[in-house]
Amino acid sequence: MPKSATTTPPQQKNTAKAPAPAPSGSEGSLEVKDSRTSKGYSIPIADNAIRATELKKVKSSDPEDLGLVSYDPAFLNTASCRSAITYIDGDKGILRYRGYPIEQLAESASFLEVAWLLRHGELPNQKEYDQFVHDITFHTYVHENMRKFLEGFRYDAHPMAMLNSSIAALASFYPSARNIFDETERNISIIRLLAKTPTIAAFSYRHVKGLPFVYPDNRLSYVENFLSMIARMTESKYEANPIFTRALEILFILHADHEQNCSTNAVRAVGSSHVDPFSAVSAGVAALFGPLHGGANEQVLRMIKEIGTVKNVPGFIENVKSGEGGKLMGFGHRVYKSYDPRAKIVKKLADEVFDVVGVDKDLETALELERIALSDEYFISRKLYPNVDFYTGLIYRSMAFPTDFFTVLFAIGRMPGWLAQWEEMLLDKEQKIARPRQIYTGLGERPYKSRLKNPRPD
């Protein structure tokens, strides 16, 4: 293994024959007429998109009119960036990282190979990979003050709250990370985040369990080291169950990126203020915590527990349909409208893990839930299929991870994607501070007249 300190990797040259670009719409223009003024406008179309700023030219006869804005709450049909990292075709259930199908990466790649790929656009050669693994391995330790910081949390703190604030706190340990346009600084921050996130995650786990922290073991692989920090007790070298190691490696790869999802959008938006990467990524962890996003894996298990037994499933589904029972967690996706390709892989993986640990009543309930939902008109007509979070929780639980911890595992997997997207955003000359417009719905001007007795006491 190379011994040199962290180096900035050289820009890669792609010597292979260029693969076909992802499909994009043809160029042209959108010819529109404003019925208020009868004026016509020609709005250029490129990459199947129009620029929202073109709409500013469309003005009413009011001289103070600033022009049209596009109104798109929750970004249902707005592209916020150009990105070369991840391609999704939601109708066909396709997911590719830098052109490579997720199925092939999950089958054969390592998580750190995928992490490199996401950032650099090409798979690493042996030398680059060895150096990268070396760099990650030797940055897994956290400052002892971080340990004290973690010890300050209550025994029942949610591990996502601990992860979120600890990643933000890393900014205080590495102030030079604020030099985000220095390539060397960016590189070491990215290495640190990839290396230290599993350590912080494992320390949070041990804190909640009341167990002593286990320090990183540099002899182990990324995933084995994580499992060692989670589960090692008195043994001198922890040997993880190889089925669990492989399962976790695959799950991390499946979660590594997913284009402009809620947490990645948060990282990009916060990062667009040019704050340091630790602060930007902590925003991603916060977004992932939510039950509609990464927090869904935790909620799936809670929902299955609440249902109790297979015989209660039909009643539960009826409650979901009537709107009384909330949503069917682990179902539905903003982009996938046929199936989530990650869910397909996870389901197969779950079968392999359950062969080792056995099937229990919660799994039976989950399978019955899936069977009924997939044949029910409500879910079929709305194109609601199991997403990645439906099965991952069941695998994590069979590996004895506590329910609270599931989303932390998702966050470890998503880290390379957040970082690749953060850097792509920073280096994109078209990007500026993210600052959406609004449609003001409040009152017009009115004079201040306080309703307090003494609004400004001396």
Ligand code: CMC
């Ligand atoms: N259970 C029941 N009904 C649902 C569900 C669900 N899980 N998801 C959507 N619907 C209904 C929704 O009520 C709406 O019905 P109607 O047309 O009658 O009003 C219709 O389907 C369209 O849903 P939507 O809310 O417009 O869809 P969205 O794209 O805004 O939301 C979602 C996507 C993932 C937030 C949503 O499907 C959901 O809340 N699912 C459950 C939470 C979940 O599993 N999240 C994990 C997502 S995948 C991994 C990740 O991103 O972390």
